[in-house]
Amino acid sequence: MVGQTTRAFGSPLRYIQGPGEFNCLPEYTKGYGRACVVIDGFLYPELSSRIKEAYQKAGSEVTTVCFEGECCQEEIExxxxxxxxxxAGVLVGVGGGKTLDAAKLCSDSLELPVIIVPSSASTDAPVSEIAVLYTKDGEYIGSQKMKSNAALVLVDTEIIVKAPKRLFVAGIGDALATWFEAHACEASDAPNYIGTGYxxxxxxxxxADACLEILFTDGDEAMRALESGTVTEAFENVVEANILLSGLGFLNTGLATAHGIHSGLTALPETHKYLHGEKVAFGLVCQMVLENTPAELMDKVMLLMARIGLPISLQQLxxxxxHENIMxxxxxxxxxxxxxxxxxxxDLDLVYNAIVMADKLADKYK
Ligand SMILES: [Zn+2]
Structure with a gap:
């Protein structure tokens, strides 16, 4: 229970999504002074020259920095x-989770506005004010909350549609859990992630409701669009669900068993190579078992997950x-x-049994 009646809502200042939006960065950073753009090492060669060209056309200058792989104190410094x-008067982070988190941490320490540009729709982290810090050898240190959320989250769907399919699928896994976790937190009156929890x-x-609705309505169509490398309305809808709705959903309503099981799975090193949303997907199966979700809704979720290739069994992770692993x-x-x-x-028994049953359930949907 939250222990107070105050309710709260938080979000980035602005969210903009569309094909080719990356080239509009000069316009979005114009009011802040010189922009410093930190780009994922993997994307640096292509995007660094593209961004320099865009700033040149706009008659302004830009600094680009290649992110060197780990979101650690040394890299932030x-x-x-x-x-x-x-x-620089504004910092822009372009890339995957670690690049974006490094940008958030830099902007927080220097008290500069940050613009977040995700290169895939693989998680809901871009719209959250939370960043995860590691040691330079990649060991997890902990998550930190920023003083404020991003000035802008900019999503270029032409970049997202070219990202690996597995990342998009994982993003759907993370987004599918949003509705279930929101409703669990509502039922128990658990705190959200705004401030100290409201x-x-x-x-x-x-x-959260809109997020699930979109995934059911447009999920399959968006997958077909992705496979053919085409940005369609259904694809745009699912990108919005994966990044904006899932992110605002979890930030404002809270997390429950699906993400709890995700953390539990990390106890086993063999799961480390699987993506966040893939582990959350199996966590969602466990949550539905634990809550005894009505069969019709469960079928809808399980069939969608199986169709798009999300892991629904332990073996798939x-x-x-x-007994030892499940324990x-x-x-x-x-x-x-x-x-x-x-x-x-x-308690422990309830969770153990839910994992066993969730794992068995997979046979029915494979
Ligand atoms: Zn998540």
Whole structure:
């Protein structure tokens, strides 16, 4: 229970999504002074020259920095040094989760506005004010909350449609869980992620509802568009669901068992190579078992996940379904806070049994 009646809603200042929007960056950074653009190493060769050209056309200058792979203190200091030397007035992060998190952390430490440009629709992190810090060897240190959210989240769907299919599918996994976790948190009156945790506004719940609706209506069509490399209305809708609706949904309504099981799965090193949304997808199956979700809704979710290739069994996450493995996942899950956002008491046995049953359920939908 939240322990107070105050409700709260948070979001980036602006969200803009459309084909070719990346080239409009000069226009969006114009009011802030010189822009420093941090780009994922993988995308740097292509996007760095493209962005320089766009700024040249606009008659202004830009600084580009190649992100060197790890979101760690050393890398943040290196980027901050460039920003200070160039006297940049705005920072832009372009790429995957770690690049975007590094941009958030740099902007937070220098108190500069940040623009977030995700290169795939693989998670809902771009619209959140949370960043994860690692050591330079890639060991997890912890997540940090920024003082404020992004000035702009800019999504170029021509870039997103070219990203690997697996990333988009994982984003759907993360987004599918939003509605279920929102409703679990509403039932238990668990806190959201705004400030120190408030009750959810109706707006947050409406966003979670829209997110699921879009995935059911446009999910398959969006996959076909992605496979043919074409940006369509259905594709745009699912990109919005994966990034904006899923992100605002979780930030404003909270997380529950699906993400709790995701954390539990990380107890097993064999799951580390699987993507966030892939682990959340199996976590969602566990949550539906735990909550005894009505068969019709469960079928709809399971069939969509199976069709688009999300993992719905332990084996699909590289885990052997042994007693020891399931116990390790269940143990780490109950030690975390998220599974306790359900509106009934959850203990080790309940989680263990839910994982066993979720794993067995996969046979029915394969
Ligand atoms: Zn997530």
């Amino acid at each position: 290196r980027i901050n040094e460039v920003i200070r030397n160039e006297q 009750r959810r506004c109706k707006a947050g719940m409406a966003i 590289g885990v052997e379904a042994t 390790a996942i269940a143990q780490k899950t109950v030690e975390g806070p998220l599974v306790h956002h359900e509106n009934f008491p959850v």
